[in-house]
Amino acid sequence: MVLELQKPRPIWQIMFSTHHTDVGLLYTITSLTFFFMGGALALGIRAELFYPGTQIISDSMTFNRMFTVHGTTLIFLFLLPFASAVGNYFVPIMVRYKDMAYPKLNAVAFWMIPPGGALIWLGFADFTWYATPPYSAISAPGPAADMWIFAQKILGVSSILGAINFIVTILKCKHPDLPLSKAPLLAWSFLSSSLIIIVAVPTFAAALVMLLTDRLGVSGFFDPAKGGDPIAYQHLFWFTFHPEVYVLVIPAIGMMYEIIPRFSRKPIFSHGSGIFAFVMLSIVAFSSWAHHMYSTGMSFTEKTVFMIGTLAAVPASAMHVFNFLATMWGGRIKFATPMMWAVGGIALFFSAGAGGVANSAMPFDFITHDTYWVVGHFHLFVMGTIAFGSIGFLYYMFPYITGRMYNEAAGKAHFIMSFVGTVMVFFTQHVLGLYGMPRRVFDYMPLPEYIVMNQIASVGAMIIGASMVIWIINMIYSSAKGKEANMEDPWGLGGKYYFPHQAKNPHH
Amino acid sequence: MSGHSNWPEWVYIGVVICLLAYVGAEAWNVERLVDHAPAEAEIIKVTGQQWFWTFEHADGTKEIGELHVKKGQPYKFEITAKDVNHAFNIHDYVVLQDAVVGRVNTVWFAPEQAGEYTIQCREYCGLLHYNMRATLYVEEN
Numbered sequence: 001m002v003l004e005l006q007k008p009r010p011i012w013q014i015m016f017s018t019h020h021t022d023v024g025l026l027y028t029i030t031s032l033t034f035f036f037m038g039g040a041l042a043l044g045i046r047a048e049l050f051y052p053g054t055q056i057i058s059d060s061m062t063f064n065r066m067f068t069v070h071g072t073t074l075i076f077l078f079l080l081p082f083a084s085a086v087g088n089y090f091v092p093i094m095v096r097y098k099d100m101a102y103p104k105l106n107a108v109a110f111w112m113i114p115p116g117g118a119l120i121w122l123g124f125a126d127f128t129w130y131a132t133p134p135y136s137a138i139s140a141p142g143p144a145a146d147m148w149i150f151a152q153k154i155l156g157v158s159s160i161l162g163a164i165n166f167i168v169t170i171l172k173c174k175h176p177d178l179p180l181s182k183a184p185l186l187a188w189s190f191l192s193s194s195l196i197i198i199v200a201v202p203t204f205a206a207a208l209v210m211l212l213t214d215r216l217g218v219s220g221f222f223d224p225a226k227g228g229d230p231i232a233y234q235h236l237f238w239f240t241f242h243p244e245v246y247v248l249v250i251p252a253i254g255m256m257y258e259i260i261p262r263f264s265r266k267p268i269f270s271h272g273s274g275i276f277a278f279v280m281l282s283i284v285a286f287s288s289w290a291h292h293m294y295s296t297g298m299s300f301t302e303k304t305v306f307m308i309g310t311l312a313a314v315p316a317s318a319m320h321v322f323n324f325l326a327t328m329w330g331g332r333i334k335f336a337t338p339m340m341w342a343v344g345g346i347a348l349f350f351s352a353g354a355g356g357v358a359n360s361a362m363p364f365d366f367i368t369h370d371t372y373w374v375v376g377h378f379h380l381f382v383m384g385t386i387a388f389g390s391i392g393f394l395y396y397m398f399p400y401i402t403g404r405m406y407n408e409a410a411g412k413a414h415f416i417m418s419f420v421g422t423v424m425v426f427f428t429q430h431v432l433g434l435y436g437m438p439r440r441v442f443d444y445m446p447l448p449e450y451i452v453m454n455q456i457a458s459v460g461a462m463i464i465g466a467s468m469v470i471w472i473i474n475m476i477y478s479s480a481k482g483k484e485a486n487m488e489d490p491w492g493l494g495g496k497y498y499f500p501h502q503a504k505n506p507h508h
Numbered sequence: 509m510s511g512h513s514n515w516p517e518w519v520y521i522g523v524v525i526c527l528l529a530y531v532g533a534e535a536w537n538v539e540r541l542v543d544h545a546p547a548e549a550e551i552i553k554v555t556g557q558q559w560f561w562t563f564e565h566a567d568g569t570k571e572i573g574e575l576h577v578k579k580g581q582p583y584k585f586e587i588t589a590k591d592v593n594h595a596f597n598i599h600d601y602v603v604l605q606d607a608v609v610g611r612v613n614t615v616w617f618a619p620e621q622a623g624e625y626t627i628q629c630r631e632y633c634g635l636l637h638y639n640m641r642a643t644l645y646v647e648e649n
Contacts, residue, residue, distance in 0.1 A: 370630040
């Protein structure tokens with residue numbers, strides 16, 4: 001799986017390749033590019049909110065566009081493609097097949113992402129990543145909204161193609177000697193998240209078509225004047241995007257399952273409960289979508305049903321956390337950079353999950369809904385868990401991709417700064433939400449507690465930003481000039497774990 | 509699967525489920541209490557539009573951008589929106605309900621303390637969403 005960056009190939013050979021590691025490299029580079037672009041917008045947003053009043057962003061429309069594109073970019077153009085990157089590298093090797101099941105389809109799925117990203121960034125829409133009608137149907141500026149909708153269609157098709165590819169690769173192409181129940185948990189995570197994608201994403205695809213025809217004035221699905229209902233869109237949207245958060249988090253957990261046993265020098269505590277929890281999560285993911293909509297005027301019975309559905313997702317996540325801790329228990333742990341990211345990710349996963357339990361309780365939801373609590377809660381998931389797992393895994397993949405070692409001290413500095421920054425930003429945002437600061441606001445009331453909390457959060461964001469600069473310098477410098485890695489055992493852990501690292505599928 | 513026993517995991521999952529059942533039951537009970545408006549509640553019609561709030565009292569008086577209510581009296585808000593979705597929120601009294609075009613949502617509260625409170629929009633509604641506020645004046649009887 002070494003990409004032989006030491007013996008560089010011309011860029012077009014990688015770009016036109018259908019080999020799974022090449023497509024994985026393209027996914028990695030694209031998703032990281034969008035990570036830095038979306039992160040830059042986040043820093044802009046935090047800088048604007050440092051003081052009440054107008055700071056660096058000239059008007060609220062620009063601000064609204066910034067947070068819309070920030071969210072869309074980081075979810076659809078960083079997290080999802082990054083998971084595909086890891087899947088592309090590892091799934092074929094883990095199921096012992098020469099490539100993905102459909103290599104050309106794989107390349108096609110990747111090449112839909114850059115045009116989708118271009119549409120989102122060139123349009124720069126302003127209706128938040130929910131695109132809730134009637135606002136998105138009547139008020140949003142024309143080309144931007146249409147470009148956003150079209151980009152989402154493209155990205156949706158791309159993720160469905162990718163999901164089909166993973167499912168077929170795992171179920172149909174795995175080596176006959178490898179029973180599915182013994183397949184590594186990372187492969188299982190891709191199987192479950194791909195199944196969610198296939199069930200969930202078509203719903204949103206339908207909603208987008210309905211939204212587009214509403215915008216064109218030929219239908220009124222979401223327009224009460226024409227007999228429609230704006231809440232219908234929210235149901236369709238959340239039926240896709242509540243499960244979608246599990247699509248993001250399940251591969252990240254799978255990545256931790258790869259890192260933690262290896263750096264604890266112990267087998268995973270329970271392979272079976274890991275599989276069980278993945279499957280449970282992907283089923284109950286669908287039972288909780290309307291907990292995003294308690295305040296839209298639901299009946300008491302509906303609210304109760306969805307509260308129970310939401311709470312049902314918690315034990316499965318708790319099983320993963322237990323599995324991680326039980327694996328580390330009594331292990332000879334080596335806190336190299338990937339392990340630090342994974343363990344930090346677990347800690348933040350636990351905090352975010354605890355906040356989620358509190359939030360699913362109906363009365364509490366009315367305090368926190370659409371406040372900064374929610375912003376803090378889901379950012380703790382996406383940054384604290386998913387991005388931490390992903391970044392840790394990228395450090396883990398680094399020697400296998402480049403044949404060189406990253407700088408360990410810089411990696412640790414990156415982790416510590418990011419962890420401190422994440423706690424500063426997102427724990428503070430929980431508190432801000434309890435004080436009642438609404439989300440998606442360009443300006444806030446100059447109350448002393450708002451100002452202090454926002455400033456802590458903004459400073460934390462700058463710390464994260466600085467740590468990411470260290471990261472990118474480390475990655476670029478080390479991939480060119482880093483110490484050559486011992487490919488058998490880059491971290492000196494001794495012994496081989498689980499899957500054949502030396503395996504490298506030949507180019508074809 | 510492996511040689512060790514899994515019982516700690518099942519104990520742990522049992523504890524988690526008990527905890528969730530407790531949280532769920534407690535939340536259900538509280539919500540049941542706050543969901544039913546008292547019969548004597550006075551009705552106030554609330555309309556959200558870009559980017560201000562309009563209030564209409566039972567006697568037909570209208571207010572824009574401010575709302576005057578009496579301390580101790582329960583009020584039931586009938587909330588709707590004219591153009592796009594908004595959310596009606598009095599954070600200090602944990603009043604939150606979306607204002608949805610074509611629907612009337614209800615929520616009730618009974619102010620206990622005289623004073624001024626902020627009413628704000630909590631659902632993103634465009635250019636001046638951040639500034640879509642009103643003031644609630646709770647007056648002594």
